[in-house]
Amino acid sequence: MTGTIQAHTFRPRDLIGGHIVIDLVNTVTARDAEPIDWLDGYPRLLEWAALTGQFDPAALTALQRLAETEPGNAALALDRSRELREALHDLITALIHQDAPAPAEAVDQVENHWKHAVASARLTVRGNTPQLQVSVETSGLEYLNHELALQAFDLLRSLPLERTRVCPGLRCGWVFIDSSRGGRRRWCDMATCGNSAKGRTHYQRKRQTASQQGHHQPPNDQ
Numbered sequence: 001m002t003g004t005i006q007a008h009t010f011r012p013r014d015l016i017g018g019h020i021v022i023d024l025v026n027t028v029t030a031r032d033a034e035p036i037d038w039l040d041g042y043p044r045l046l047e048w049a050a051l052t053g054q055f056d057p058a059a060l061t062a063l064q065r066l067a068e069t070e071p072g073n074a075a076l077a078l079d080r081s082r083e084l085r086e087a088l089h090d091l092i093t094a095l096i097h098q099d100a101p102a103p104a105e106a107v108d109q110v111e112n113h114w115k116h117a118v119a120s121a122r123l124t125v126r127g128n129t130p131q132l133q134v135s136v137e138t139s140g141l142e143y144l145n146h147e148l149a150l151q152a153f154d155l156l157r158s159l160p161l162e163r164t165r166v167c168p169g170l171r172c173g174w175v176f177i178d179s180s181r182g183g184r185r186r187w188c189d190m191a192t193c194g195n196s197a198k199g200r201t202h203y204q205r206k207r208q209t210a211s212q213q214g215h216h217q218p219p220n221d222q
């Protein structure tokens with residue numbers, strides 16, 4: 001990804017991917033134009049992780065403390081998050097578009113992340129479900145990367161390709177899994193990209209300037 005890094009306060013409407021791994025991919029917006037990376041620091045990654053509701057708050061607090069004492073390692077961990085995210089983006093969009101063969105570099109990177117995660121993981125059995133489990137204790141600042149890499153592997157094996165789409169909205173490019181009953185969801189969010197497209201149809205000239213800014217960006221961003 002080439003683009004700019006921009007501070008962003010994550011909100012629930014930024015989590016529309018239908019899976020946490022796809023929501024990670026969507027921490028970059030405007031991939032169809034000049035991509036904007038919203039992960040402007042490790043604390044932002046923690047903020048995003050907290051919003052997903054899929055991590056133990058105590059673990060996130062522990063990571064925050066670790067990042068404060070080891071800022072250099074936190075920056076490296078964030079670089080790894082970005083690397084995983086971009087590899088997943090390239091791989092998932094190649095799968096959606098049925099590009100064959102899948103981009104080798106992306107596959108190698110996902111494999112590399114998954115292997116690191118597994119090396120830090122323990123096999124646990126909860127109820128009747130064996131699972132690979134990582135922790136801050138064993139993964140340190142890489143905990144989120146490890147957890148996301150494990151979940152990415154599960155997702156990739158079961159990705160519903162006919163239901164996985166890229167939003168065609170202007171300056172969007174978000175990926176999502178369409179879980180609607182009819183399976184005809186086209187936009188990441190009807191209230192933003194969908195309406196924006198409708199607006200362009202009806203008021204193209206009048207709204208040209210506003211729509212060029214894209215719905216994920218200021219000043220339309222609230």
Ligand SMILES: [Zn+2]
Pocket residue numbers: 167168169172173174187188189193
């Ligand atoms: Zn969109």
